[in-house]
Amino acid sequence: MLGQMVLLIAEEPQLRRLLRVTLNHQGAQLIECRRARDALELIEAHHPDLILLDLRVPDAAGHEATALLRERTEAALIALGDSEDEQQKIAVFDAGADDYLGLPFSPPEMLARVRAALRRSLRFRVQKPQDSFHVGALEVDFVAREVRLHGKSIHLTPTEYKLLGVLIGSAGKVVTHEKLLQEVWGPESIDQVQYLRVYMKQLRRKLEQAPTFPQYLVTEPAVGYRLRLPA
Numbered sequence: 082m083l084g085q086m087v088l089l090i091a092e093e094p095q096l097r098r099l100l101r102v103t104l105n106h107q108g109a110q111l112i113e114c115r116r117a118r119d120a121l122e123l124i125e126a127h128h129p130d131l132i133l134l135d136l137r138v139p140d141a142a143g144h145e146a147t148a149l150l151r152e153r154t155e156a157a158l159i160a161l162g163d164s165e166d167e168q169q170k171i172a173v174f175d176a177g178a179d180d181y182l183g184l185p186f187s188p189p190e191m192l193a194r195v196r197a198a199l200r201r202s203l204r205f206r207v208q209k210p211q212d213s214f215h216v217g218a219l220e221v222d223f224v225a226r227e228v229r230l231h232g233k234s235i236h237l238t239p240t241e242y243k244l245l246g247v248l249i250g251s252a253g254k255v256v257t258h259e260k261l262l263q264e265v266w267g268p269e270s271i272d273q274v275q276y277l278r279v280y281m282k283q284l285r286r287k288l289e290q291a292p293t294f295p296q297y298l299v300t301e302p303a304v305g306y307r308l309r310l311p312a
Contacts, residue, residue, distance in 0.1 A: 085199065086127055089113045090120050090146075091135035091161070096184075100133060103188045115139075117146035124153050131199055134178075136162035136169065144172035151177030151239050157198035161186075177239030180267040197268060214249050216310055219288060219297055221249060228288075235287050240265065244280055245288075248298070248308040257305040281306060 087104055091097050092115040104111050112127055114120050117138050123129070132150060136143030143162055150158060157180075160173045164183020173181060179198045182191060214221040220229040226242065228235045237245065247264045248256060262271045270276065281300075285292040299309050 084108060084110065085130040086110045086112065087195075088120060088123055088127070088129040088132045088156070090117060090132065090138060090150075091115065092138060093135065096135060096161075099188070100191075103191065107192065117141045117149055120150060121153055124150070124156075129154070129156050131195060132156050132158045133195075134158060134160050136160055136173065143169055144176040147173045147176035147178050148239070157195075159194060159198055174266060175238055175240050177243070194267075214252070216252070216308070217296065221245065230288055237284075237287065241280060241284050241287070245284060245308075248306060252308045253310040255301045255305050255307050259305075261305060 087109045089097065089100055089104075089111060091100070091113075097113065101111060101113070112123055112129065114123060115138070117134070118140055120132070124132075132154070134143075134146060134150065136146065138146055140146075141149060143160065147158065147160060158178050159180045159182055160178040161182050161184055162169050162173070170181045180194050182194055212222070212224055214223070218231045220232075221227075222229070223246075228237055228242070228245070244261065244265050247261060258274050258277055259271045262273060262277055266273070266276070281298060282292070285295050285298050288297060289295045297309055299307050301307055
């Protein structure tokens with residue numbers, strides 16, 4: 082983590098102190114604010130590598146704050162919230178969070194998740210094409226964050242967009258269930274294959290002319306999925 086820029090968004094003083102001490106000890110460059118909307122200017126000015134968002138910020142619901150930040154940055158984003166609130170977890174993952182850390186947490190666990198989120202974010206940036214990807218009638222503009230099919234813009238949720246991006250990063254190759262789950266939802270979700278199937282079904286419904294006979298997003302039985310390239 083040495084030298085990487087971390088944006089902390091939290092209002093609770095004790096949590097801020099804990100994270101400040103832990104991250105500074107690891108050599109991170111830390112910038113802080115108390116509200117999600119205050120973070121937007123900091124994102125523009127500093128381009129953080131990682132965002133830690135306490136979902137209890139007073140100016141927006143947790144998933145709304147997550148979506149607001151995700152619209153402005155591709156930085157790794159870890160949400161901090163109630164470990165028992167399953168609906169909140171799902172909502173913030175759908176809004177674009179990379180990981181969810183339940184409160185209270187231990188500093189070693191937090192640092193492990195931070196390192197993992199930064200690794201996934203770096204691999205995604207390295208793997209994806211610099212500006213765009215095109216196969217058949219499917220186009221992805223990474224600069225504009227726009228997906229088009231036959232020239233028509235297709236709306237994807239942040240999670241669907243990230244899942245498609247991981248497949249594009251390994252276009253033509255099989256990507257295992259475990260890798261997709263880890264890259265998109267985090268290591269604690271590698272057994273949730275049914276969750277992955279639901280999202281793949283949604284992606285096919287949006288991107289395939291015949292979702293039951295996919296042209297692009299093909300299944301490799303019992304292994305994973307492949308974004309198929311022309312022969």
